[in-house]
Amino acid sequence: MANISAAAAKPPQQSMPLLTWASDEHLSLLVFPCFFWFWSLVVAIIEWADVLQQYRLRTSTEEARLNKVSRRDCFFNVVINQIIQILAGLATQTLAGPDDGESAWDAMAQWLGSHAKSSLSLTGINIFEIASKYPGPVQRCEDFFIKTMRSCLVPAFQFYVALFVADTWQYFTHRWCHTNKYIYSRYIRVILRLAIYHGLTLNSGTIHSMHHRLYAPYSFGGQYVHPLESLIMDTIGNLLSVYVSGISVRVGMIFSAYVAFKFVSDHCGYILPFNPVHLVTSNDTSFHDIHHQSWGLKVCG
Numbered sequence: 005m006a007n008i009s010a011a012a013a014k015p016p017q018q019s020m021p022l023l024t025w026a027s028d029e030h031l032s033l034l035v036f037p038c039f040f041w042f043w044s045l046v047v048a049i050i051e052w053a054d055v056l057q058q059y060r061l062r063t064s065t066e067e068a069r070l071n072k073v074s075r076r077d078c079f080f081n082v083v084i085n086q087i088i089q090i091l092a093g094l095a096t097q098t099l100a101g102p103d104d105g106e107s108a109w110d111a112m113a114q115w116l117g118s119h120a121k122s123s124l125s126l127t128g129i130n131i132f133e134i135a136s137k138y139p140g141p142v143q144r145c146e147d148f149f150i151k152t153m154r155s156c157l158v159p160a161f162q163f164y165v166a167l168f169v170a171d172t173w174q175y176f177t178h179r180w181c182h183t184n185k186y187i188y189s190r191y192i193r194v195i196l197r198l199a200i201y202h203g204l205t206l207n208s209g210t211i212h213s214m215h216h217r218l219y220a221p222y223s224f225g226g227q228y229v230h231p232l233e234s235l236i237m238d239t240i241g242n243l244l245s246v247y248v249s250g251i252s253v254r255v256g257m258i259f260s261a262y263v264a265f266k267f268v269s270d271h272c273g274y275i276l277p278f279n280p281v282h283l284v285t286s287n288d289t290s291f292h293d294i295h296h297q298s299w300g301l302k303v304c305g
Contacts, residue, residue, distance in 0.1 A: 028253045033093040035257045037086045039264035040224070047223035047272045061273045061289065062220040070219035073228065078218070082227045085234040092239045100247075159255045166249035166259050167284070173241035181212035181233065218271075226267035 021028050050056055051064070062070070212233055218225045227234065242263075246256055269281050275289050282288065 022254075028257075029097050030094075032253050032257050032260065033090050035260040036264045037090070039261045040086075040227070040267060043265055043268040043272075044224040047268065047274070050274070056274065056276070059274045059276050061275065067220040067222070067273075071222075072217035072219070075222055078222055078225055078228045081229075082224055085227050085229065085231055085238075088231055088234065089239050089242075092235065093243075096243055159252065162249045162251040163255060163259055166245040166251050166256075167262075169248045170241050170245035170263070171285075173244055174237060177237045177241070181237075220273065221271035223268050223272040226271040 021031070023031055212230070215225075215229045215233070218228060222228075227238070229237070242260075245251075245259070251259060266281055269279060270287070270289060272289060279288055
C-alpha cells in the first residue's frame, strides 16, 4: 500500500492573516458585532425606506406603544454587552492559548485517508495490488481524499457540531431563565453610567424579564439582555461551541456571521418570502414574536 504523501501528511501551512494589522484570532472577536450591526442597519434602511411593509409583523406605532424600553437605551445596552463579550473572548484567548482541536481533526482526516484503501477490500477490490501496479494514480486519489476531508467535510461537520452545542446551550439556559423565578424576576438593580454620555442610565431591573420588556423587538434587540445573562447564555455558549467542535478560526468566523444574522432575523419583525435560516431551523421571526407577547411567555409560577 502506498504511503501517505508528505504533502497530505503535513497539516496545512499557516496562512497569512486576513488583515495585516490584526491576527485572525482577534479579528474573529469582531465578526459577530460587525455582522450584527450590518444586518441591523439593513433592517433600519428597509424601515426608513418604507419598503417590504407587507412582510412586517408590527408597525412603528405598535412598536413604540408596546415596548417598555427606548431604541436608545436598547442600543447602549447591546453595545455594552458586546464589549463585555469581546473582553471575555480576549481573556479566553490569552489564558487558553492556541487550541489543539483543529490538529486533532486534521489527524482524523489523515487517519481516514490512510485507512480508506483498506476498507475497499470489503467490496472485493484488492486495492493493495492496484496500488503496487499504479502507485501514482492511487496516491493522487488518496491525497485528494485527505485534502477534501480536511478542507470541506471536516469543517462542515465542525460547523454543525458548533451549531448543535450552541443551540443546545441556548435552549436549556433560556428555558432555565423562564422556569427559575430568581433568574426571571428577582430584582437586581444594575446601573451603568457612560462617561462619554453623561446622564445615560441603563437599569436592568431584572434578569431575563429585562429582555421581555421588548414586546415588538427592534432588529438589534436580540442582545438587549442583562449583562449577566449575556455572559452566561451568549459568551459561555459561544466558547463551548468553539472548543467542543474544534472549529478553526476562519470557519469560526463564518459561524459567528451566521449567528449574528440569526439574532437579527429572529428579532427584526419581518417575515420575508425566503429566509436562509430556514435551511437550518424553522425557528424564526414569527415564533419569536409570539414568545415576546405577554400571552406567549412561559414563566414559573
